Amino acid sequence: xxxxxxxxxxxxxxxxxxxxxxxxxxxxxxxxxxxxxxxxxxxxxxxxxxxxxxxxxxxxxxxxxxxxxxxxxxxxxxxxxxxxxxxxxxxxxxxxxxxxxxxxxxxxxxxxxxxxxxxxxxxxxxxxxxxxxxxxxxxxxxxxxxxxxxxxxxxxxxxxxxxxxxxxxxxxxxxxxxxxxxxxxxxxxxxxxxxxxxxxxxxxxxxxxxxxxxxxxxxxxxxxxxxxxxxxxxxxxxxx
Amino acid sequence: xxxxxxxxxxxxxxxxxxxxxxxxxxxxxxxxxxxxxxxxxxxxxxxxxxxxxxxxxxxxxxxxxxxxxxxxxxxxxxxxxxxxxxxxxxxxxxxxxxxxxxxxxxxxxxxxxxxxxxxxxxxxxxxxxxxxxxxxxxxxxxxxxxxxxxxxxxxxxxxxxxxxxxxxxxxxxxxxxxxxxxxxxxxxxxxxxxxxxxxxxxxxxxxxxxxxxxxxxxxxxxxxxxxxxxxxxxxxxxxx
Numbered sequence: 395x396x397x398x399x400x401x402x403x404x405x406x407x408x409x410x411x412x413x414x415x416x417x418x419x420x421x422x423x424x425x426x427x428x429x430x431x432x433x434x435x436x437x438x439x440x441x442x443x444x445x446x447x448x449x450x451x452x453x454x455x456x457x458x459x460x461x462x463x464x465x466x467x468x469x470x471x472x473x474x475x476x477x478x479x480x481x482x483x484x485x486x487x488x489x490x491x492x493x494x495x496x497x498x499x500x501x502x503x504x505x506x507x508x509x510x511x512x513x514x515x516x517x518x519x520x521x522x523x524x525x526x527x528x529x530x531x532x533x534x535x536x537x538x539x540x541x542x543x544x545x546x547x548x549x550x551x552x553x554x555x556x557x558x559x560x561x562x563x564x565x566x567x568x569x570x571x572x573x574x575x576x577x578x579x580x581x582x583x584x585x586x587x588x589x590x591x592x593x594x595x596x597x598x599x600x601x602x603x604x605x606x607x608x609x610x611x612x613x614x615x616x617x618x619x620x621x622x623x624x625x626x627x628x629x630x631x632x633x634x
Numbered sequence: 635x636x637x638x639x640x641x642x643x644x645x646x647x648x649x650x651x652x653x654x655x656x657x658x659x660x661x662x663x664x665x666x667x668x669x670x671x672x673x674x675x676x677x678x679x680x681x682x683x684x685x686x687x688x689x690x691x692x693x694x695x696x697x698x699x700x701x702x703x704x705x706x707x708x709x710x711x712x713x714x715x716x717x718x719x720x721x722x723x724x725x726x727x728x729x730x731x732x733x734x735x736x737x738x739x740x741x742x743x744x745x746x747x748x749x750x751x752x753x754x755x756x757x758x759x760x761x762x763x764x765x766x767x768x769x770x771x772x773x774x775x776x777x778x779x780x781x782x783x784x785x786x787x788x789x790x791x792x793x794x795x796x797x798x799x800x801x802x803x804x805x806x807x808x809x810x811x812x813x814x815x816x817x818x819x820x821x822x823x824x825x826x827x828x829x830x831x832x833x834x835x836x837x838x839x840x841x842x843x844x845x846x847x848x849x850x851x852x853x854x855x856x857x858x859x860x861x862x863x864x865x866x867x868x869x870x871x872x873x874x
Contacts, residue, residue: 396722396723397718397720397722397723397724397726398714398717398718398723401717462851462854465799465850465853465854466847467802467803467823467847467850468803468805469803469805469823469824469826469827469843469846470826470846470847473826473830473843474843476830477638477641477836482637483638484638562707563705563706563708563806565805566803566804566805566827569805569831570827570830570831573831583709583806584709586707586709586710586713586806587709587806587809590709590712590716595713598713599713599717602709602710602713602714605707605709605710606706606707606710609705609706613705
C-alpha cells in the first residue's frame with residue numbers, strides 16, 4: 395500500500411491549493427459535460443418523443459437503431475469523427491481537428507443515444523391508458539409531449555444523468571479527436587490518462603479524486619431527485 | 635465523402651486477407667473479454683445473489699455500493715490497479731505492470747459491478763411470491779440460489795453481455811495498466827487509439843474498427859434473440 399498511500403498524500407496539497415492546471419481542467423470538463431448534455435437533449439428529446447409517441451412507418455427501425463447506437467464503442471465514434479474532421483475529410487474546411495470544438499461535438503454525439511433511447515423507453519413504460527386517454531380528451535401534439543415528459547420525468551432524468559456521466563468518464567473518443575493536449579482540450583478523465591502515461595502519479599491521483607468527487611455529487615443529486623419524485627402521479631390540468 | 639469511402643476501401647483487403655496483426659489483436663480482445671467476464675462471474679454471482687436474496691444487516695449499503703461502482707470511471711480503476719502492480723506498489727512482486735495479466739485484472743474489476751448490480755437487480759425483480767414459496771416449501775440456500783438464477787436468467791445473461799460489451803469497448807483502464815503495446819496487450823479498441831495517434835494513414839484503424847463493430851453486433855444480436863425467445867417468466871418448480 396506504500397506507493398498508493400504516498401501518491402494520495404502528495405495529491406492532497408495539489409487539490410487543496412487549487413493548482414491552476416487542475417482548475418482549468420475541471421472547468422473544461424464541466425463545460426464539456428454541460429454543453430454536450432444540453433445539446434444532446436435539445437436534439438435527442440424530440441427524437442425520443444417521436445419514437446415513443448409517433449405512429450409513423452420506420453418507428454421501430456429508428457428505435458432499434460437508437461438502442462444499438464448505445465453500444466457503439468467510443469473509440470470508433472471518435473475515429474469516424476476524426477476522419478470527418480481531418481483536412482481531407484468532408485468537414486475539413488471547418489478545421490476542427492485537435493480543437494475544443496471537436497471534443498464538444500464528440501461528446502454530444504456520444505450522449506445522444508442515451509437521451510434518445512432512454513427517453514423513448516421511459517415514455518413507453520408509462521401506463522398504457524394514460525396517453526390514450528389524453529388523446530381521447532383532445533390533447534394536441536404539444537400537450538401530449540408535455541404530459542409524456544412530465545410523467546416520465548424520472549426516466550428522462552436518468553437519461554440526462556447517463557449522458558452527463560459518460561461525458562465525465564469517457565476517454566476513447568475525445569483522445570482521438572482532441573489528441574489529449576495538455577491543459578487545452580483535456581477533461582479530468584483524459585488528463586488522468588495523460589498523467590498516468592507520463593508516470594506523474596501524484597497528479598494523476600489528484601485529478602482522479604476530483605473526477606470521483608464530481609461523479610459523487612452527480613449521483614447524490616440523482617438519488618435525491620428520484621426519492622423526491624416518488625412514483626408516477628397522474629395529474630391532468632384542465633385545458634385553458 | 636470520397637475520402638471516407640477511400641479510407642473504408644483501403645481496409646477491406648486487410649480484413650479479407652486475414653492480416654496477422656488484426657487477427658492477433660482480435661484474439662487478444664476475445665481472450666480479455668472472455669477471461670475478465672468469466673472471472674467477474676465467479677466472484678460476482680455469489681455477491682449478487684447474496685445481495686438479492688440475503689436478509690442480513692448491511693445488505694442495502696452493499697447494494698448501493700454495487701450500483702455506485704457502475705459509475706466508476708475506467709481511467710480511475712486503471713490508475714488504482716497500476717499503483718498496486720507497479721514494482722514499488724503493494725502487489726509489485728507479481729511483476730504484472732504493463733502486461734496482459736494487468737489488463738485481465740483491470741477488466742475483471744470493471745466487469746464486476748455489472749455482474750453484481752445487474753444480477754442483484756434481476757433476482758430482486760422476480761415475483762415476490764416465488765422465492766418466498768420456495769422457502770416455505772423448504773428449499774435450502776443452494777436450491778434457492780439455483781432457483782433464483784434459473785428464473786432470473788435473462789437478467790443474468792444481460793449482465794454477462796454488458797460485461798462483455800464493456801470489455802470490448804473500454805480503453806481507459808487497458809491503456810493505463812497495459813501501456814497499449816502494439817502486438818502485445820492491445821485490445822481492438824485500444825489498438826484503434828494507438829493507430830490513429832501514431833500513424834498518418836489509417837487502413838489498420840479502419841479495419842480494426844470494423845472487426846470491433848462486428849463483434850459488438852454479434853453480442854447485441856445474441857442478447858436480442860435471447861430476450862425475444864424467452865419471453866416472460868416461466869414458473870417451473872422441479873421436484874427435488
